[in-house]
Amino acid sequence: MTEVARGHRTQAERREQTRTALLDATIDCLVEIGYSRASVQEICTRAGVSKGAVQHYFATKAELMAAAVEHLTTKLRTQLAASLGSLPGGASGVAAAIDLLWEGYSGTLSTAVTELWVAARTDPELRAAIRPVDRALGRATLEHISEVAGDLPKERAEMLFWLTVNLTRGLALDAELGGDPRRRRQLLEEWKRIAVLLYSGD
Amino acid sequence: MTEVARGHRTQAERREQTRTALLDATIDCLVEIGYSRASVQEICTRAGVSKGAVQHYFATKAELMAAAVEHLTTKLRTQLAASLGSLPGGASGVAAAIDLLWEGYSGTLSTAVTELWVAARTDPELRAAIRPVDRALGRATLEHISEVAGDLPKERAEMLFWLTVNLTRGLALDAELGGDPRRRRQLLEEWKRIAVLLYSGD
DNA sequence: TGGAAAACATGACGCTTGGCAGGTAAGTTC
DNA sequence: GAACTTACCTGCCAAGCGTCATGTTTTCCA
Numbered sequence: 471m472t473e474v475a476r477g478h479r480t481q482a483e484r485r486e487q488t489r490t491a492l493l494d495a496t497i498d499c500l501v502e503i504g505y506s507r508a509s510v511q512e513i514c515t516r517a518g519v520s521k522g523a524v525q526h527y528f529a530t531k532a533e534l535m536a537a538a539v540e541h542l543t544t545k546l547r548t549q550l551a552a553s554l555g556s557l558p559g560g561a562s563g564v565a566a567a568i569d570l571l572w573e574g575y576s577g578t579l580s581t582a583v584t585e586l587w588v589a590a591r592t593d594p595e596l597r598a599a600i601r602p603v604d605r606a607l608g609r610a611t612l613e614h615i616s617e618v619a620g621d622l623p624k625e626r627a628e629m630l631f632w633l634t635v636n637l638t639r640g641l642a643l644d645a646e647l648g649g650d651p652r653r654r655r656q657l658l659e660e661w662k663r664i665a666v667l668l669y670s671g672d
Numbered sequence: 673m674t675e676v677a678r679g680h681r682t683q684a685e686r687r688e689q690t691r692t693a694l695l696d697a698t699i700d701c702l703v704e705i706g707y708s709r710a711s712v713q714e715i716c717t718r719a720g721v722s723k724g725a726v727q728h729y730f731a732t733k734a735e736l737m738a739a740a741v742e743h744l745t746t747k748l749r750t751q752l753a754a755s756l757g758s759l760p761g762g763a764s765g766v767a768a769a770i771d772l773l774w775e776g777y778s779g780t781l782s783t784a785v786t787e788l789w790v791a792a793r794t795d796p797e798l799r800a801a802i803r804p805v806d807r808a809l810g811r812a813t814l815e816h817i818s819e820v821a822g823d824l825p826k827e828r829a830e831m832l833f834w835l836t837v838n839l840t841r842g843l844a845l846d847a848e849l850g851g852d853p854r855r856r857r858q859l860l861e862e863w864k865r866i867a868v869l870l871y872s873g874d
Numbered sequence: 875t876g877g878a879a880a881a882c883a884t885g886a887c888g889c890t891t892g893g894c895a896g897g898t899a900a901g902t903t904c
Numbered sequence: 905g906a907a908c909t910t911a912c913c914t915g916c917c918a919a920g921c922g923t924c925a926t927g928t929t930t931t932c933c934a
Binding site for chain 2: 894901
């Protein structure tokens with residue numbers, strides 16, 4: 471329940487606060503009750519705001535969701551950037567990077583993203599909103615990764631990166647449904663072994 | 673539009689026909705308009721049946737969805753079994769198996785499954801219905817795969833299998849949002865190379 | 875300090891949803 | 905062919921949905 475702070479606030483502060491409260495509440499809903507049940511009612515209740523307020527910021531629900539996507543991606547991006555910033559180079563860096571990618575793509579933020587992703591498949595408007603920010607996230611993360619694997623051929627590093635991303639997304643899906651966590655960990659360890667192997671030799 | 677065939681039919685025939693018509697229509701809806709918009713109205717319209725009929729077979733919507741899951745999994749299973757049946761052994765078999773898994777997990781059937789999966793995350797009832805059939809599907813597929821990779825240590829084959837499954841699921845998600853098909857193909861080819869490498873050597 | 879403007883609340887709208895009561899038609903059984 | 909069971913349809917309901925017109929509060933600026 472993201473309560474809106476009371477007291478004396480400038481207009482800009484008010485605006486910003488309720489806006490982010492709304493977006494955070496949206497993400498909360500996506501994570502906890504899923505897209506199909508994330509109604510405007512529920513969202514503004516959690517944000518501690520009236521339905522009229524959300525109307526004031528977002529003309530339609532789709533607009534709200536689109537804004538949530540960007541809000542979400544920004545969060546994910548800074549989170550990933552922060553953890554990827556201090557990576558060791560070399561083979562141990564590869565393993566560490568995979569761990570970080572897994573953490574990034576299996577957290578609650580990514581859960582919300584998945585929810586929106588799947589919903590976007592059959593919703594052109596949402597889809598149009600998601601694609602650019604998602605691509606930007608991918609590219610930005612790849613940038614960070616590339617720095618770690620400086621001595622690896624660029625194409626090779628990209629391959630490893632995208633393979634890892636897609637694998638972790640698949641694993642995240644498995645986790646959401648309640649698959650065996652032990653097996654997931656095993657698979658991740660195995661993949662790290664393989665990646666390091668490919669990284670050092672070939 | 674899965675029209676129900678008319679003419680003289682026994683009770684059992686009628687029952688079976690409208691039941692599968694209903695389930696097929698449900699899958700259609702999941703694929704075309706997604707879970708959140710797959711209303712009972714839409715489903716029974718597509719099946720060419722009234723809302724009362726679906727009530728007669730499934731007391732609640734969740735029950736319908738649960739039945740759809742099983743229907744879906746059965747279909748996927750027979751499809752996979754058919755294509756996995758005639759696989760060559762050895763390294764070339766591994767590559768072929770990966771291709772087949774990709775095809776299986778990226779088709780329309782799997783799209784519907786993903787839709788249900790994500791919905792199930794926040795819906796305990798649906799979740800309870802999905803888990804057992806999904807696990808059974810996984811195990812059954814693994815059985816088939818194991819036969820191909822007979823000379824590989826069992827644990828190793830399982831690892832390869834689950835890695836492939838999760839990777840393809842991630843790729844399928846990417847495909848659904850309209851990611852670059854060329855890159856997906858490249859990644860799959862690369863993974864096949866890696867898998868063969870791991871299969872023959874270590 | 876007062877009036878304009880922005881932020882927010884309220885309540886009602888038209889519509890769709892899932893679920894159900896009650897009736898009709900078709901098949902089965904004897 | 906009559907009694908009975910099963911399959912299926914029509915029409916309705918309460919609840920929830922997204923959206924909007926209108927009113928109230930808060931901040932801003934001259």
